[in-house]
Amino acid sequence: MDHRTKRRREEETGVLPLVSENGGFNGESGFDGVDLSLLEAVESSHNGGVEVLDLRAMKKLVLSFERRLRDNLETRMKYPEQPDKFADSEVELHEEIERLKILAGGPELYPELVALNTVPSIVDLLGHDNIDIAIDVVGLLMDLTDEDVLEDNDEPARILVDALIENNALELLVQNISRLSESDPDETAAIYNTLATVENMIEVKPAVAELVCERTKLLRWLLGRIKIREFDGNKQYASEILAILLQNSTANQKRLGQMNGVDGVLQAVAMYKSRDPKSSDEEEMLENLFDCLCCLLMPVENKERFIKSEGVELMIIIMKQKKSAYGSAIRALDFAMTKYPPACERFVDVLGLKTAFAAFMAGITRGSRRERLLSKFVENECEKIDRLMELYSRYSDRVKNETERLNKLELDDLEMDEEEQYNRKLEAGLYTLQLIAVILGHLWSSEHQQMRGRIELLLRQQRLTKEDVKDVLLEYHDNIGDVDGPEDKERAQTRIQRFIAALSDL
Known part of the structure; x- marks a missing residue:
């Protein structure tokens, strides 16, 4: 899934005038191990050419x-209570x-940049007393790591990202967010x-998704940000980043669940229970929120939290309103009820079947609840079985056509193994x-004569058989x-065998 909505990068500042003489890192060692003596020689020989x-x-x-x-740090230490004394040095630092x-125009040089021990100096500035300097560094790091810049430069990119991680860039980036105010446009942009x-x-490095959640409070910050009622670009991006952090990480799903994250995401979704998003960006954010919710509903303990937070009821309300989140609410219920009977039972108990059958969804198979489910299929002269058989016929034709196409390809000597065909x-x-x-199979094995008769009639009409x-x-x-273990596989196969046996009865 690619939900990236990054702002267009700022225009680059231009091509740097370079000198033509040979140079190297010889001479006196300067700040943080970098040779500063070369600078004067380079500057004195600058000829204004562009290379x-x-x-x-x-x-x-x-x-x-x-x-x-170095100049800025020394001046600040010398005149800590006299900002006018170090103001010029900070303007110069900003320019550098x-x-x-x-x-960013030469990502292949990143390994050399790391070797020069420059990354620690850059990263440390995220904590600079002047918030504008910290903002500058955030912009720099975004540019250096931009996906367009790093394309086809996997190894240099990895070296840079590893250096950033080793120098606590994740921690400092997230800490810096708390210093930024969204009442200021520049600081709002810095958050983004x-x-x-x-x-x-x-x-560049997928493991960062768990590292940043282990080492920082980013999950908590994102959770708080999506719960703000007003919509803006940062709320949209927060929802996207949260979905990215959750999508392939059980650890992050559980971690956010322990932070009362299920309830938090439900609160964010609830803002749309009776209204639609006002723009395509807001619509995308709502999709992100439901992606987050579905990811959260993977661990069993979060399914329980979903029930306690009345998530089943909220999804039913959204479905009843038939707003744009209608389909997403159905998807969330599917995640909540999969292999979790308590959610299925709550769904039936709060009269969700009536709402669900409007979208033709179901999935509960126990006790009196099963009877209530089956009764829905005989309502209005078995209209739901009619719809079911209509869908069966449609998809049967699609599969038949695809099978014939694949067989024709096979005759043309196109190599394709059975797994690929399947x-x-x-x-x-x-x-x-x-x-x-x-x-x-469920309906037939219920031995309900009216339903069986309807199924047989429709099969004959569509020239199909049991x-x-x-x-x-x-x-x-x-x-x-x-995938879920040999026991689950055996249970599932046993159930299907039961349906096959029922359909074999005369």
Whole structure:
């Protein structure tokens, strides 16, 4: 899923004038191990020419930056109570940080940048007393890690990101957010750029998604940000980053659940229970929030929290309102009820079946609740079975056409193994057809004569038989995986065998 909505990067400051003489890091060692003696020689020999960014150019940039940084720190230490004494040095430092953005034009030089021990100096400035300097650094890091910049530069990108992590960039970036006020446009932009930098680092090194949650309070900050009622770009981006952090990490899903995160995301979603988003950006944010909710509902303990926070009831209310979040609410209920009977039971107990059947959704199979479910299929002269068989016929035709196409390709000597053929059929609608067949198996095995009669009548009208349904179920049975363990696989196969046996009865 690519939900990236980054702002257009600022225009680059231009091409740096470079010198033509040979130079190197010889002589006196300067600030943080960087040779400053070269700077004067470089500057004195500057001839105003313009050359492309290379190693010598980068060294010049680094030396100039380190000197301005040293001057600023020394002046601040000498005149801590006299801002006018160090104001000029901070203007100069700001200019040097802006010039460093040119390095984004040569990501292949990042390993050399790291070797020069420049990363610690850059990262430390995130905690600078002057918030404007910290903002400058955030912008620099975002530019250096931008996905367009790092494309086809995997190894240099990894080296830079590793150096940033080792020098506590994640911690300082997140700490810096608490210093920023969204009442100021520049600081609002800095918050956005901070999130962009974190996302960039995750792109380069996916493990950052868990590292940043282990080491910082980013999850808590994001949770608080999405709960703010007013919509803006940072709320949208916060929802996107939160979804990224949750999508492939059980640890983060559990961590956010322990922070009362399920209830927090439900609060954010509840703002749209009776209204639609006002823009495409706000609509995207709402989709992100539901992505977060579905990810959170993977661990069992969060399903329990969902019930306690009345998440089932909220999803039913959203479905009843039939606003734009309608389909997302159905998806969230699906995640909540999958392999978790308490959620299924709550769904029935709060009269969710009536609402769900409007969208033709179901999934509860125990006790009196099962009877209430089955009764829905005989309402209005079995209209829901009619709809079910209409869908079965539609997807059966799709799969048949795809199978014929694949067979024709095979005749043309196109190599394709059985697994690939099966996957192609799944994409063409086989999985949906299998789920419909499972529902038909449930209905047939109930031994309800009115439903059985209706199913047989519709099968004949569509020139299908129970054998066709059995074949679909048998293929489904044979391809059930063991992702959830051998016991779950065995239980699922046993259930399908029961349906096949029921359909075999005369």
